[in-house]
Amino acid sequence: MIKKSLWVFHLNSGSCNGCDIEVLNIFAPRNDVERLGIKLVGSPRHADAIAFTGPITRECFPKVVDALTAVPDPKVVLAIGACACGGGIWYDTYSVIGGVKELYKILREEYNIEPPATVFIPGCPPKPEAIIYGVAVARGMLEKKQRKQVYIEPEESVAEEKARLESLLMEAEKTRHFIPKLEVRRV
Amino acid sequence: MGRLKLISKALSIGKVTEKYPFAPIEVPEDYRGKPVINEEKCIGCGACANACPPQAIQVYDDLERGVRIVHLFLGRCIFCARCQDVCPVEAIKLTKEFELATPNQDDLHQIVELKLARCSKCGKPFDTYRHLIHVAENVPPWERGSLLLCPECRREKTSEWRLWGCKR
Numbered sequence: 001m002i003k004k005s006l007w008v009f010h011l012n013s014g015s016c017n018g019c020d021i022e023v024l025n026i027f028a029p030r031n032d033v034e035r036l037g038i039k040l041v042g043s044p045r046h047a048d049a050i051a052f053t054g055p056i057t058r059e060c061f062p063k064v065v066d067a068l069t070a071v072p073d074p075k076v077v078l079a080i081g082a083c084a085c086g087g088g089i090w091y092d093t094y095s096v097i098g099g100v101k102e103l104y105k106i107l108r109e110e111y112n113i114e115p116p117a118t119v120f121i122p123g124c125p126p127k128p129e130a131i132i133y134g135v136a137v138a139r140g141m142l143e144k145k146q147r148k149q150v151y152i153e154p155e156e157s158v159a160e161e162k163a164r165l166e167s168l169l170m171e172a173e174k175t176r177h178f179i180p181k182l183e184v185r186r187v
Numbered sequence: 188m189g190r191l192k193l194i195s196k197a198l199s200i201g202k203v204t205e206k207y208p209f210a211p212i213e214v215p216e217d218y219r220g221k222p223v224i225n226e227e228k229c230i231g232c233g234a235c236a237n238a239c240p241p242q243a244i245q246v247y248d249d250l251e252r253g254v255r256i257v258h259l260f261l262g263r264c265i266f267c268a269r270c271q272d273v274c275p276v277e278a279i280k281l282t283k284e285f286e287l288a289t290p291n292q293d294d295l296h297q298i299v300e301l302k303l304a305r306c307s308k309c310g311k312p313f314d315t316y317r318h319l320i321h322v323a324e325n326v327p328p329w330e331r332g333s334l335l336l337c338p339e340c341r342r343e344k345t346s347e348w349r350l351w352g353c354k355r
Binding site: 001029030031032035036082085086087088089091099101117118119120121122123124126127129130132133134136137138141142144145146147148149150151152153158161162164165168169171172174175 | 203204205207208212214226240241242243254260261262263264265266284285286287288289290291292293294295296297298299300301302304316317319320323324328329330331332334335
């Protein structure tokens with residue numbers, strides 16, 4: 001999406017601070033990401049990317065929209081943590097919008113803003129290395145590994161299970177005389 | 188003089204920065220990463236959906252197609268491993284995989300569809316074949332009598348049995 005150095009604005013939209021601490025961790029000496037040209041900036045006007053944490057509470061929703069529109073194009077949103085990816089444990093709470101996907105729906109319908117490219121980084125909180133991996137995916141350095149998996153039970157295994165269940169029930173038919181009789185008490 | 192001492196200390200410690208995106212990294216022994224459902228083992232009992240705090244795993248029936256759908260959405264998962272604890276057949280396991288970042292949210296879904304058995308009395312699909320086999324294997328043979336009945340029909344049959352004794 002963006003090949004050059006990313007300048008990141010850290011936007012907390014009602015997060016519990018777990019993801020924020022992990023975001024700060026990647027700037028510490030152990031996972032020093034300034035070697036990749038990534039830098040935290042203080043204003044969204046200077047940024048290329050937004051490190052987005054939290055499930056977007058109703059109170060901070062207008063501020064989030066302001067910050068998103070202030071970032072110049074082309075921009076990338078790094079949705080960090082379970083809350084930003086899909087709402088987390090607050091996905092259906094009344095006071096919360098519930099993840100960037102819902103936010104983009106509102107942006108499209110009410111503000112007529114086309115949502116920016118997004119990299120989803122699930123985890124609660126994600127490991128610092130997972131965030132670095134997400135940044136690498138956003139910059140096109142690495143390929144994504146995650147794929148959608150759909151399994152539909154094949155006909156053969158259904159037939160096998162039917163036969164197995166029938167044999168088990170036949171066993172029950174042979175031993176049906178073991179059923180204890182209930183005494184009917186006349187009143 | 189203080190600065191020179193600092194240099195000698197820094198030289199003695201050496202490099203601490205990991206080469207992560209260019210070289211693989213090892214995770215701790217009991218790290219809880221991406222949960223994966225083993226499709227061959229899963230019986231569709233719904234214990235994981237019952238235990239999941241953020242409802243990242245949802246189990247629901249599609250009666251028109253006659254399938255039970257086990258739907259795992261990783262974007263909401265908090266990696267607590269409760270599903271792994273409660274699974275009776277050890278079908279869901281947390282791996283050490285942590286590189287889950289993706290530009291497309293649809294990649295974070297895992298869907299397992301299992302065929303439902305039909306009630307022998309009213310013909311309504313009610314439970315997966317695998318779950319019925321699991322139950323039948325764990326009860327004595329003489330208690331498998333009303334296994335192929337849906338809950339409503341079974342309730343009817345039991346109440347009749349209670350009223351009229353062993354009459355069928």
